[in-house]
Amino acid sequence: MPGPTLLVADDHPLFRAAVIHVLREALPEARMLEASSASTLGQVLGQHADTDLVLLDLAMPGARGFSALLHVRGEYPEVPVVVISSNDHPRVIRRAQQFGAAGFISKSAPPDAIATAVAAVLEGGSAFPPMQVERSEADAHLAARLAQLTPQQFRVLLCLADGLLNKQIAHQLGLAENTVKVHVTAILKKLDCYSRTQAAVLVKALEPESAP
Structure with missing residues (x-):
């Protein structure tokens, strides 16, 4: 085997x-x-x-x-x-x-x-050091929101966080610009964000030292 x-x-x-x-x-x-x-x-x-x-x-x-x-x-x-x-x-x-x-x-x-x-x-288990930190409901909520995105939408979201325009995202990911627009609309809806900037703030919350 x-x-x-x-x-x-x-x-x-x-x-x-x-x-x-x-x-x-x-x-x-x-x-x-x-x-x-x-x-x-x-x-x-x-x-x-x-x-x-x-x-x-x-x-x-x-x-x-x-x-x-x-x-x-x-x-x-x-x-x-x-x-x-x-x-x-x-x-x-x-x-x-x-x-x-x-x-x-x-x-x-x-x-x-x-x-x-x-x-x-x-073997199917887990391996974490002992921790004294309480579970964060904000992190759990953030993870659940991001889990709604498809892999491609997640890539687009990271590009949004870098401040890229739709045309630049299309070039970087090899997509049609209209496809990017569709993805951005879906991302904002799924994440309940009203702007690209607000979505970018969510990505900032993924930094290890940040708290959403």
């Missing part, structure tokens, strides 16, 4: 290599995939639908806070995500959990913590 397929998404090559080394020691039969940005993460997942687990750094190029986590959970809900981050504030850990992560590993954790967390999640 083949081993699990694990995707390590982090923009630092040395850290990716270190994580992969740890995982190979613990799971020698596993197949390893790599991604260095939010866009390559999407490409690799699109090419490897059999991915069993994603180890995700929050601070990758192209990601806005928890946006990459929400995008993966929305487009590949069957693939568990373990966040691995240098920002291990209890509030950040709790938000990762509420936005759909199956686990959280601090980059300062010992190597065996990575292997232990991955093993727990692959």
Whole structure:
């Protein structure tokens, strides 16, 4: 029986290599995939639908806070995500959990913590450090609102947050400008926003240190 397929998404090559080394020691039969940005993460997942687990750094190029986590959970809900981050504030850990992560590993954790967390999640469990932070109803509400968006609408929303015009969004995503207009209208309706600016504020709330 083949081993699990694990995707390590982090923009630092040395850290990716270190994580992969740890995982190979613990799971020698596993197949390893790599991604260095939010866009390559999407490409690799699109090419490897059999991915069993994603180890995700929050601070990758192209990601806005928890946006990459929400995008993966929305487009590949069957693939568990373990966040691995240098920002291990209890509030950040709790938000990762509420936005759909199956686990959280601090980059300062010992190597065996990575292997232990991955093993727990692959077995269908979760792996979070002890937390003293209360669940945030605002985060739960934000996650529920964003979950209404299709993957393409979520991409358009991130472009809106960057201040791009419809024409620029169309060029960046390879869409017709009229299609972008349709998506923007749907996004504002689903998120109960009256303007593009208000929708962009919601994306700002995805930053790890922000509270919606």
